[in-house]
Amino acid sequence: MTDLLEKVLSRALVYSTPLLWGTLGEIYAERSGVMNLGVEGMMMIGAFAGFAVAHITGDPGLGVLVAAAAGGLTAFIHAFLTITMRANQVVSGLALGMFGLGLANLLGRGWEGYSLRCPLPNIPSIPGLSNIPIIGSIVFQDQSIITYIGILLAVLLWLLLYKTKLGLIIRSVGESPDCADALGINVFLVRYLCVIWGGILAGVAGGFLSVVYRPAWTPGMSAGMGWIALALTIFAAWNPLNAIGGALFFGTLFCLAYALQPRMTPEFLKMIPYASTILVLTIVGFGKLKERLGAPRALGVPYKRE
């Protein structure tokens, strides 16, 4: 019984990694006031870029780096449209999502199911720590370095956002851009950087999928994780630390679907992550009735200097 639980939680940690990276990026973008609905598209482009580079060069680490760059580049397009051209953020993000999905699937034609010869290997076990009963075998055995970096990054990003001046600048740009502007902060630059940073992290999430998790190319392999990351951003109340718990929760849900497979209709199991997303947002909604779980006040509103 505990053996099964350990296996499930161990896999849950794996599933939670791309969700965490995607959510962290989106948290920063939204904290600066820009909604980026194109996370799914950036993940797919990152997944393809990572796969292609890892396949061609044989270096999976390089693949992940290029995936990050590809995600950032794609986010730059969104940033340009929404910040400079002041386009509607929802529609621009959707366009990006569709475009990214289409481009990645188009470029990946012919490589479906192709397994990467040299995926990024997991760290088999961390000496010492993996001997801790129960937790040791879940967290410190057979996980990817990207998982560990992700969790560390979440803590660092939390510190940055809440305990440093830069974090204060970012938050002020998202809450009240005109005040920030009056104080001499370059609102446009902060927003650009945050959106691109969000794209970079989403790219890593995608790269993780194609280079580590399932080292192969499958069309549409992000399976809606980008959209779930958007929900997680709300669920985490735009707080990077909460994102860890949220990502783990959803990682467990994805995992349960596979663990329960022999007992339940497969299609209903596959619905679980998506139905849970709605459920989770509903619960958050109930919570909001009591207290202001505030989104950044200027979220979704293009900034204009009058």
Added chain:
Amino acid sequence: MKRWGPAIVEKTSTPSRARVLLVSIFSLVPPLLIMAFIFWVYGMNPWHTYAVIFRNIVATSWGWTEITRRAIPLLLCGVGLVIAFRAQFWNIGAEGQLLAGAVAAAGVALFSRIPAPWLIPAMFAAGFLAGALVAIGPALLKAILGVNDIISTLMLNYILAYIVDWLIHGPWRGASMRGFGYTDMLPEAAWLPLIPGTRIHWVTLVIGVVGVMAASLILNRTCFGYELQVVGRSREAARYAGINFLKITLGVAVLSGGLAGVAGVGEAAGIHFRLTPPQDISMGYGFTAIIVAWLARGSPVGILLSAFFFGLIYTVGDLLKAAMGMPFEIVDLFRGLVLFFVVGSEIMMYYRIHWGQIAKEEQRG
């Protein structure tokens, strides 16, 4: 008014109809150019490709019937979405609502014992209801709990696709289909009449065109239409005016979901005549309809034009796949590109640039 070198940029708050049309058409040019580039990358001569497209689609009657039948679901979903977007109800779930309508139609056709002349109307009613019901959930969640409508409607797309998967492989699996994922063919009484020689199920098309006119009527001449536009412009102003946000949100959800459901009935009973795997039924129509709605910029003629334009794109995708081996994903790519440029070009509708002579005069005066 701002100086930009030799020009003066002036902002107009309400662009003229002509300006909107012009900007919209111009925003289609860069995507076409980028597609030409992609053709070239794939080793095809862009001019030759566009010529083939012209000769085989635009210049033939077959081409136009295909364009029309592709435009039908886009028209229906597009109309619904124009209404929803005006109220800032971001219904991204048209894909799922379409599937719900298809399921309802197939269910009524296969399992109810409604006699022949009433069967098709019953299917349409069921389809509308199913689509509306699917959309009501997110609407309620948004109005009462503030749940983000983009995510909730989007998640339902996935859920409904899996429901269809379950039905065609499980309880509704066709006995005659030898284990493939389809239901039985719908009884002939349930088949939508087609224009002879084409695949156009004209009943749905008529509903679509009527829908466009009705939408224009609703938006411009009814109290509901006025209220939903106020909600879309400023929720606070609507609240101050005493407009019932729940009523408006539910209303636009029912309309946009119901119309998408009707589109699903059309696809299930007019094109496939059974329930097939979800991606073959919905074919991305629900997502494309978002672009149709946005490109139309709220004008009924615009919806017709952009629905037919994207019908053309789908037909081109078919042709390119069959004749030149280009993957159908190219349609998705083009779709995303068009939306990019449409969205990016909006800013040009609101600003006018005065060049040279006038700028100098302004400077002097």
